[in-house]
Amino acid sequence: MTPAARISAAIGILDQLLDGAPAERALLRWSRASRFAGSGDRAAVRDLVFDALRQRKSLAALGGGLSGRGLMIGLCRRDGADPAQVFTGEGYAPAPLTPEERHPLPPPADDLPDWLRPQWRASLGADSAAVAGMMALRAPVWLRHNPQRGSLPEAVAMLEGDGIVVARDGRLATALQVTAGERKISGSRAYQDGLVELQDLSPQLACAALPTAAGMRVLDFCAGGGGKALALAARSPELRIEAHDVDPARMGDLPARARRARAQIEPVRRPSGRYGLVIADVPCSGSGTWRRSPDAKWRLTPEGLEQLRMTQAAILDQVADLVAADGHLAYMTCSLLEAENQAQIARFLGRNQDFQQLTGSLWTPIDASDGFFLALLRRGRQ
Numbered sequence: 334m335t336p337a338a339r340i341s342a343a344i345g346i347l348d349q350l351l352d353g354a355p356a357e358r359a360l361l362r363w364s365r366a367s368r369f370a371g372s373g374d375r376a377a378v379r380d381l382v383f384d385a386l387r388q389r390k391s392l393a394a395l396g397g398g399l400s401g402r403g404l405m406i407g408l409c410r411r412d413g414a415d416p417a418q419v420f421t422g423e424g425y426a427p428a429p430l431t432p433e434e435r436h437p438l439p440p441p442a443d444d445l446p447d448w449l450r451p452q453w454r455a456s457l458g459a460d461s462a463a464v465a466g467m468m469a470l471r472a473p474v475w476l477r478h479n480p481q482r483g484s485l486p487e488a489v490a491m492l493e494g495d496g497i498v499v500a501r502d503g504r505l506a507t508a509l510q511v512t513a514g515e516r517k518i519s520g521s522r523a524y525q526d527g528l529v530e531l532q533d534l535s536p537q538l539a540c541a542a543l544p545t546a547a548g549m550r551v552l553d554f555c556a557g558g559g560g561k562a563l564a565l566a567a568r569s570p571e572l573r574i575e576a577h578d579v580d581p582a583r584m585g586d587l588p589a590r591a592r593r594a595r596a597q598i599e600p601v602r603r604p605s606g607r608y609g610l611v612i613a614d615v616p617c618s619g620s621g622t623w624r625r626s627p628d629a630k631w632r633l634t635p636e637g638l639e640q641l642r643m644t645q646a647a648i649l650d651q652v653a654d655l656v657a658a659d660g661h662l663a664y665m666t667c668s669l670l671e672a673e674n675q676a677q678i679a680r681f682l683g684r685n686q687d688f689q690q691l692t693g694s695l696w697t698p699i700d701a702s703d704g705f706f707l708a709l710l711r712r713g714r715q
């Protein structure tokens with residue numbers, strides 16, 4: 334496909350998204366209908382769509398309106414290209430610019446939904462503008478080294494052998510930032526043999542901060558794909574880890590991931606008894622991961638956020654009784670919003686006076702990678 338044909342494809346997909354279709358579904362539909370598109374074309378169209386969603390408001394202003402065309406015209410202008418050279422109407426190129434599209438408007442101050450801005454600012458204070466700016470850019474890819482499957486030098490050498498270059502991070506021995514070859518990860522030997530797993534830096538830092546002891550029963554209550562359970566198993570194979578999810582289908586990938594990592598993780602339908610550590614990695618707005626899922630930023634509504642806050646509070650109340658005396662509860666979100674983080678914990682502590690908060694950590698793209706929150710609580714007053 335020519336660059337202009339890729340832009341035409343992105344325009345069609347973006348129009349579907351603006352009509353309410355989820356990004357992944359619209360991309361899949363286009364892929365299936367476009368057998369002529371090679372893997373390079375698919376990756377390029379996907380990048381165009383996601384780049385446009387990250388900066389939806391500013392590109393719409395630059396491109397003359399909120400439409401697939403407006404966003405792609407804005408993207409051309411943002412990148413210093415003349416859209417008239419691309420929008421020629423020749424071959425598979427999009428139709429020439431209309432008079433309105435020839436005149437960009439000044440871009441807005443940030444790429445946040447208007448209703449959310451006050452909360453965003455209150456949650457992030459002096460960092461709010463910088464973090465909003467970073468959320469409009471692509472996110473780096475991180476791997477977590479699994480020492481149970483091979484040494485770090487072995488993992489790095491295997492990755493390099495498959496064309497994947499990584500940089501170590503001073504904050505955490507297991508964290509590797511991918512600097513080249515990210516699209517080759519899932520086919521690489523190091524990944525398939527379980528020496529590395531995909532996991533962002535911030536949840537890695539959170540999991541590394543969890544208190545564990547040999548033989549401890551651990552429950553990952555909202556396990557989903559099992560990212561937190563797998564990180565703990567890689568760190569401490571002697572733990573007895575159980576994984577639960579209200580929707581067991583969400584744990585569908587976990588057995589294969591655990592096999593690759595040689596991790597012992599037992600799926601449980603109904604957690605019972607008491608656990609030394611309960612992880613509640615609750616459903617959230619995902620506002621810390623909007624670089625990776627930028628359409629979620631535009632799909633979130635005040636009502637949706639309120640619904641999430643109610644679910645989070647209900648999960649906290651549900652897991653409280655599963656925590657052993659002197660055991661720990663780790664509340665996690667990939668959100669930057671105070672309402673889902675510290676405010677949620679403050680209310681839980683008001684309802685559950687046998688818990689105390691030990692730590693509260695908020696990672697943002699300024700100091701780590703994705704936005705991520707961890708509150709570590711202990712049951713028992715001292």
Ligand SMILES: C[S@@+](CC[C@H](N)C(=O)[O-])C[C@H]1O[C@@H](n2cnc3c(N)ncnc32)[C@H](O)[C@@H]1O
Nearest residue numbers: 555556557558559560561578579583614615616
């Ligand atoms: C943020 S995701 C978990 C991500 C996962 N821990 C990981 O690291 O890959 C939240 C999960 O919570 C689950 N969930 C939602 N409501 C729940 C509830 N009431 N009890 C348990 N799990 C719930 C969802 O199905 C979803 O898989």
